[in-house]
Amino acid sequence: MSWQLLLVEDEPSVREAFALRLNDQGYVVQTADSGEEAFALLRSFEPDILILDLVMPNLSGLDVLARVKQMSPHLLVILLTARGTVKDAVEATKLGAFDFVAKSIDMEDLHHALRRATELLTLQRQVRLQSGHNTERYALDRITGKSPATLAFLSQLRELAKSDRVTVLLQGETGTGKQYMSRVIHHNSARGQKPCIEVDCPSIPRELFESELFGHEKGSFTGALGRKTGLIEMAEGGTVLFDEIGDLPLPLQAKLLRVIEERTLRRVGGSATIPVDVRFMAATNRNLKEAAAKGEFREDLYFRLNVVTLTVPPLRERAEDIIPLAEQFMARSAVALKKPVRVLGESGRAVLRRYAFPGNVRELSNLIERAVLFCQGDSLEAEHFPADVEAHQSMSPHAKALSAPASPHPDDPNSVHLTFQLGKQSLADLEDRIIAEVLQRSDGNKTLAAKHLGITRWMLDRRRKP
Numbered sequence: 001m002s003w004q005l006l007l008v009e010d011e012p013s014v015r016e017a018f019a020l021r022l023n024d025q026g027y028v029v030q031t032a033d034s035g036e037e038a039f040a041l042l043r044s045f046e047p048d049i050l051i052l053d054l055v056m057p058n059l060s061g062l063d064v065l066a067r068v069k070q071m072s073p074h075l076l077v078i079l080l081t082a083r084g085t086v087k088d089a090v091e092a093t094k095l096g097a098f099d100f101v102a103k104s105i106d107m108e109d110l111h112h113a114l115r116r117a118t119e120l121l122t123l124q125r126q127v128r129l130q131s132g133h134n135t136e137r138y139a140l141d142r143i144t145g146k147s148p149a150t151l152a153f154l155s156q157l158r159e160l161a162k163s164d165r166v167t168v169l170l171q172g173e174t175g176t177g178k179q180y181m182s183r184v185i186h187h188n189s190a191r192g193q194k195p196c197i198e199v200d201c202p203s204i205p206r207e208l209f210e211s212e213l214f215g216h217e218k219g220s221f222t223g224a225l226g227r228k229t230g231l232i233e234m235a236e237g238g239t240v241l242f243d244e245i246g247d248l249p250l251p252l253q254a255k256l257l258r259v260i261e262e263r264t265l266r267r268v269g270g271s272a273t274i275p276v277d278v279r280f281m282a283a284t285n286r287n288l289k290e291a292a293a294k295g296e297f298r299e300d301l302y303f304r305l306n307v308v309t310l311t312v313p314p315l316r317e318r319a320e321d322i323i324p325l326a327e328q329f330m331a332r333s334a335v336a337l338k339k340p341v342r343v344l345g346e347s348g349r350a351v352l353r354r355y356a357f358p359g360n361v362r363e364l365s366n367l368i369e370r371a372v373l374f375c376q377g378d379s380l381e382a383e384h385f386p387a388d389v390e391a392h393q394s395m396s397p398h399a400k401a402l403s404a405p406a407s408p409h410p411d412d413p414n415s416v417h418l419t420f421q422l423g424k425q426s427l428a429d430l431e432d433r434i435i436a437e438v439l440q441r442s443d444g445n446k447t448l449a450a451k452h453l454g455i456t457r458w459m460l461d462r463r464r465k466p
């Protein structure tokens, strides 16, 4: 996986030398020469890690850190300094910096810090543990939405929450809220106070999947230094959600099927059969039925998961939810960013009503967060949204492209045309070229490219050639 870095450093020679070295090591690096330029870049570029020089004219590294943490509390920030003091280091830590390292020519400290940061990110992306503290946030009666589609959906959720064993498959476009709804089911069920473990299937290395999921006994393979409890056992009494299950390799599907059917597991290298009491849920933005018909997904696992299938509708099919959700996100962002924004103005509402939201609720939430950040007054208006969103008349070109008929006109700027040479190219070549083309059309913005491709950003990273 290539991690994306934003390096903010005012000294040109240091900036270029560091960027070059980091690039050589496989990081994707964008640079900015000041805090101001960094904020401008952050509007379109989402780095995994931000590297900030401590001493810069105008906005210092600490100033930038403080503001960035308000915008993106989870972004990992590494402060670089040639002559930092303990006081600076303490201040950086208080502000939420991940690390504070010396700026040396060999970049040794920075390499260590980056290694630790990427290990942490890998772990975070593989597994997310939901704790019981979130019960209030996911309470059924607090879910925003009054469209007929959402009301119908909520009554299904209510029924599902009552039964705490039924396996649920959540389907829907990217960003519609599949994971969010799985949390709602978990927190409103009798298992709500027990763990909910979310497994991001594409990001767990294939060779580790079995031991991560089922655990292993000491010495069962090289590197198995001690006994390890697997994720399913850790969720005992609670719920396990397999996110992006459509990307699970076929051999692992067979193993998972056995556990779901038998409700027992065996650790790697172990002989004991361990009973498990968990509810299984799975989410996907692929059509698993079609994937099963094509042999890309095990039919028996599909039927096993498909005891109840919930399809989360795209936001454009529940237009009445847009404004209430926007107001909810606006209030949340105003508090988080300490901004005095209170009202969603008429022109702001009109922009949102016209837009087609190819990235669904996630895109709405991001748009509102950015608009709140750039709003100086108390009312969000059209001018606070990006020009391309503001300019939409009815349906975005992205949405039009997504809903376009199978054979668009060759001159259509929203379609990608490729030729395929029989016997000379493979399906994988075609996939690489589509990904490269869509990334280029998205100006390198991986989140947007993933949206166009109908996959998550992490899936995109995994599918890209190194």
Ligand SMILES: Nc1ncnc2c1ncn2[C@@H]1O[C@H](COP(=O)(O)OP(=O)(O)OP(=O)(O)O)[C@@H](O)[C@H]1O
Pocket (backbone or CB within 6 Å): 143, 144, 145, 172, 173, 174, 175, 176, 177, 178, 179, 180, 181, 283, 284, 285, 325, 361, 362, 365, 455, 456
């Ligand atoms: N009804 C809702 N109310 C509040 N927030 C929501 C709602 N639905 C979705 N969200 C928010 O929208 C974002 C995207 O939701 P989520 O991650 O659940 O989507 P997803 O369908 O699982 O996406 P992907 O397929 O890309 O994994 C999250 O930040 C989530 O909290």
